[in-house]
Amino acid sequence: MARRRGFDRDEALESALREFWRHGYEATSVATLTAAMGINPPSLYAAFGDKRGLFEEAVQRYQRTYGAFTARALAEEPTGREAVERMLREAADEYSRPDHPHGCMIISAAVNCESAEVTELLRGFREATKAAIKQRIDGDVSAGRLPPGTDTAGLATFYAAIIQGMSTQARDGATREELLAIADRAMAAWPSAETVTAT
Amino acid sequence: MARRRGFDRDEALESALREFWRHGYEATSVATLTAAMGINPPSLYAAFGDKRGLFEEAVQRYQRTYGAFTARALAEEPTGREAVERMLREAADEYSRPDHPHGCMIISAAVNCESAEVTELLRGFREATKAAIKQRIDGDVSAGRLPPGTDTAGLATFYAAIIQGMSTQARDGATREELLAIADRAMAAWPSAETVTAT
DNA sequence: TCCTATCTTTAGCGATCGCTACAGAACATA
């Protein structure tokens, strides 16, 4: 017994996601958002609470769409090495696609952001990805594909840094091929499988 | 026949540099700047023109102080490989120092910045560094330390991405040791000196 | 000591920020 919403909530969220992705959290004004979403401020606040609530929903949507390749790669490949390699190669493709903003939203959207909550939100996602990388590399050690004593945390940090460097390069205009070259070169740093035989 | 300036221009510029370094170009307000510099807005505008002019001077100052290690490493080492390795290891140290903001100002200060001029200014500095890296690697090829046909542009892009990843990790709180581990792992990706003998 | 040039301070400009009160429009129910 009431008037129904006159816009598609999911479409509006997707439009907001694109703006946050391109401009970052703080540089995206509510006026920019409402223009992109095709609605007025009161509709935005009724549907999403406030700007930060809208951003959090946009990040969740990003994670289960554009950013889902990371979790998929880490979950589906048989070995840690293959998981990391697929993750990097898919990132090269995804970060340079011409049909959406370049780079990774989780990595860039809160850079130079004064809101500690927003900064920590994205940092938490990045830490979770790093932990997932480490877990797969740990699995390679357990399976004997890497020597015991391998610095798996250091390797995870390295490949997390690689992804972040690829995202920054993509934002600077690097092509898919350049990003793929970074990914391949990074895989050349994967440690040798040879175990140092102790006495 | 006039009143002299009541503040140290260089000290004020250094204070502004720190604010821009920590918060980025747009998130640093003139009010924040004047508070940090210990002056009032009209003094800032009389001495530096406007916010963007102050930022450009701050970037120049950064390049010849905190950021000078890159040019020094690339200029002073005998081989390209040693130059890149020293650059990465000094970056690990510099980006994690507790006495100033973490990471690299050239890399982070214009992220999510709406001003195309400011964005392009810093992007130009990054491209120049990448070109300098490539030049040193080209030298290794010319000297026979790397095989002819080595993808020197790709290698330069890779090590530029490494620096950017290290800067992002430093901003996320990575320690000097973690950054050094990234640098060492990245050097493990340096191509082998063996030349593929053609028929 | 007075004049004058330059700096500093106070105060506030128009524009935009995130956000919301209010009233009219639109729809499900009776």
Place this chain on the structure above:
DNA sequence: TATGTTCTGTAGCGATCGCTAAAGATAGGA
């Protein structure tokens, strides 16, 4: 068709943005 409920558009809130006009303060030269 009348009623009640929710959404939408207009219009504007206080705060902050980059920036500056006007006036008071401070120095060197006459």
